[in-house]
Amino acid sequence: MKFCYFLQTLKQVPLGYDFSLYTYGPFAAAILDDLAYTQRLGAVEERVICNPNGYGYEITAGCAADEVKGRSQDFLTQYGECIDWVVREFGGLRAGDLELASTMVYVDQEARQKGEAISLPALVERVLEIKPRFTQDKATELAEDLVQKQFLSQVTGK
Secondary structure, three states, X not given: OXXXXXXXXXXXXXXXXXXXXXXXXXXXXXXXXXXXXXXXXXXXXXXXXXXXXXXXXXXEEOOOHHHHHHHOHHHHHHHHHHHHHHHHHHOOOOHHHHHHXXXXXXXXXXXXXXXXXXXXXXXXXXXXXXXXXXOHHHHHHHHHHHHHOOOOOOEEOO
């Protein structure tokens, strides 16, 4: 979900999803429909995995992955570098960090749509109103990293 959000928002890959802010950050129900469809095609397999903090999902290539990938070659050729970029930039983050980072980008994008500049402390404050379970220090550290990487276009100064 978050990788699709970053692809569409930060790299302008035309995925066609309509994201809204939800419990764990930006969410588009159509992604779940597309995932279910790719499962029916045999392109991916999904399984629930349990861990000490709850549960998650593991999505792996299915028996028809190569066939479906072959049919998608034009898209993959055009946007493969963007996909690789998202995996490089965000693939090492834990689920909570993805939730926080994607929410920060979402808030930044809302400010952009309003033509509003926002300070880093104000961004962090807005995000923590939405995501109060995160600490100020954690949110500030992540926001600073996103600003440094130029992933937040509306943040000005400190």
